[in-house]
Amino acid sequence: MSYKPDERDWMAYLYGELEGEEKDRFEQYLQTNIEAQNELLKYQQLRNLISHVDDKEVIAPPLVLGDNKQQFWDTPYVKTILSIAASLIIVILVGRMAGISMRVTDNEFKLTFGQPVEVKNESPVSNDNSLTKEQVRDMINASLQNNNLAIEETWKKNEEKLTASIKKNLETNSNRIDQLVKDASSVSQRDIRDFVASMQSENMRMVKDYFQLTSTDQKKYIEGLLVDFSQYLQQQRNNDLQLVDTRLRSLEQNTNIFQQETEQILTSIISSVGTTKRENKN
Amino acid sequence: MHAETLLDIAMMHSDTLIVKAKQGDQNAQGRLVQLWYKRIYNFGYKFFLDHDMAMEISQKTFISMCRNLHGLQDTARFKSWLYKIAVNSCREEARKTKGSRSLSFDVVWNREAEDSPRWESSAQRHDNPEKQLEQIELSDILQEALLQLNEEQREVVIMKEYEGLKFREIADVLNISENTVKSRMYYGLESLRKILVKKNINKDTIGYEL
Numbered sequence: 001m002s003y004k005p006d007e008r009d010w011m012a013y014l015y016g017e018l019e020g021e022e023k024d025r026f027e028q029y030l031q032t033n034i035e036a037q038n039e040l041l042k043y044q045q046l047r048n049l050i051s052h053v054d055d056k057e058v059i060a061p062p063l064v065l066g067d068n069k070q071q072f073w074d075t076p077y078v079k080t081i082l083s084i085a086a087s088l089i090i091v092i093l094v095g096r097m098a099g100i101s102m103r104v105t106d107n108e109f110k111l112t113f114g115q116p117v118e119v120k121n122e123s124p125v126s127n128d129n130s131l132t133k134e135q136v137r138d139m140i141n142a143s144l145q146n147n148n149l150a151i152e153e154t155w156k157k158n159e160e161k162l163t164a165s166i167k168k169n170l171e172t173n174s175n176r177i178d179q180l181v182k183d184a185s186s187v188s189q190r191d192i193r194d195f196v197a198s199m200q201s202e203n204m205r206m207v208k209d210y211f212q213l214t215s216t217d218q219k220k221y222i223e224g225l226l227v228d229f230s231q232y233l234q235q236q237r238n239n240d241l242q243l244v245d246t247r248l249r250s251l252e253q254n255t256n257i258f259q260q261e262t263e264q265i266l267t268s269i270i271s272s273v274g275t276t277k278r279e280n281k282n
Numbered sequence: 283m284h285a286e287t288l289l290d291i292a293m294m295h296s297d298t299l300i301v302k303a304k305q306g307d308q309n310a311q312g313r314l315v316q317l318w319y320k321r322i323y324n325f326g327y328k329f330f331l332d333h334d335m336a337m338e339i340s341q342k343t344f345i346s347m348c349r350n351l352h353g354l355q356d357t358a359r360f361k362s363w364l365y366k367i368a369v370n371s372c373r374e375e376a377r378k379t380k381g382s383r384s385l386s387f388d389v390v391w392n393r394e395a396e397d398s399p400r401w402e403s404s405a406q407r408h409d410n411p412e413k414q415l416e417q418i419e420l421s422d423i424l425q426e427a428l429l430q431l432n433e434e435q436r437e438v439v440i441m442k443e444y445e446g447l448k449f450r451e452i453a454d455v456l457n458i459s460e461n462t463v464k465s466r467m468y469y470g471l472e473s474l475r476k477i478l479v480k481k482n483i484n485k486d487t488i489g490y491e492l
Contacts (some may be wrong), residue, residue: 006467007468007469010468011464011471017449019447042475045363050443052421053328056323061341062320
């Protein structure tokens with residue numbers, strides 16, 4: 001018998017996937033070949049051995065799938081085109097509002113803000129009636145002389161005015177000092193008391209005003225503080241309420257997940273019960 | 283290998299559910315996720331031996347499923363289609379993690395020191411605790427052995443041995459020929475055998491009835 005199964009035949013037979021004539025041929029080969037029988041036994045033992053790998057028990061977690069239908073506006077190329085268009089519009093609007101204009105004329109680039117101002121071409125000054133150097137020098141000398149004369153006159157006038165005013169001031173001051181000395185000598189003790197009393201009353205009034213002002217400021221400050229504090233408390237309360245609400249929602253979600261898991265566990269229990277029954281029947 | 287549970291039967295006969303889910307019924311989509319979550323999670327877990335990665339794979343797979351289900355032509359091929367998404371997610375994550383090596387929190391965290399023993403929460407709670415502990419240890423050793431296979435063999439071995447896909451379905455998932463799948467399975471089993479021999483794990487050493 002020339003038949004000798006290859007590795008594929010071995011695998012197919014080992015896993016029960018060899019059928020018909022091929023299977024018969026393989027079995028005949030086995031019957032006549034002790035080595036092959038031993039080999040098959042080894043494979044079966046190996047399969048038995050490796051079948052001792054346990055499956056891990058696991059519970060399917062809930063899968064959250066986002067909406068994967070991509071909107072036309074969400075496609076990348078549309079987004080790119082739209083962003084470029086938006087940038088261009090912004091540039092145009094800014095240019096329009098700032099009145100920016102750009103021109104290229106006669107090899108020069110002009111960037112202007114607002115209406116461009118036309119530069120008038122002024123007619124060049126004619127140099128027909130030009131003066132000679134000497135004339136200009138004479139004119140300068142004459143004007144310098146005039147200026148010097150005018151400055152000397154003004155100096156003289158100012159000097160006279162100053163001396164006159166100093167004299168006048170000295171006279172008036174000496175008169176005033178004389179008057180003050182006279183007044184000081186004539187001031188009685190009663191006047192001094194009155195002056196001190198008036199000073200005291202004025203000081204009292206100032207201190208009173210100061211305290212009134214500070215107390216109103218403090219009142220306002222305390223009121224503000226109380227309002228802020230009440231707002232803070234209100235905010236805190238809202239936050240707490242939100243937190244409680246979130247916790248409640250999460251608790252609800254957990255309960256739902258737990259319910260799903262329980263259902264699955266029940267299914268697996270039912271399945272194992274079914275298996276046990278069938279095994280018992282067998 | 284595994285006894286069929288009601289959940290498996292529901293997975294086999296979920297055509298109506300798939301049709302409804304295809305039409306955008308979110309309730310049906312949710313039920314599909316619940317039906318298949320354990321399988322995809324365990325596929326990811328066996329592929330990476332990491333809880334966080336398995337969660338990530340499951341999350342990605344089912345989000346992709348819900349978003350692309352409308353494009354599924356043949357509802358009979360739903361299973362292959364779903365595993366195809368899972369395999370692609372695994373490959374993507376594997377590529378990412380190749381660049382950045384980091385330890386999972388599960389590895390760093392000494393779970394046993396803080397939690398009750400794992401056999402307490404195991405399904406066969408009424409069995410002998412010693413046996414259960416041995417079973418857990420064996421399971422861990424086998425998982426580590428799986429992790430030592432190369433990605434191509436690991437995918438095939440997990441899908442065939444633990445997810446119960448037919449060779450034709452695996453070929454459909456991986457977009458390769460059925461013969462290639464069988465070859466990968468063959469060499470995957472050979473590699474596993476060598477790894478287990480190296481670890482001195484056989485029917486005599488583990489003390490189980492095989």
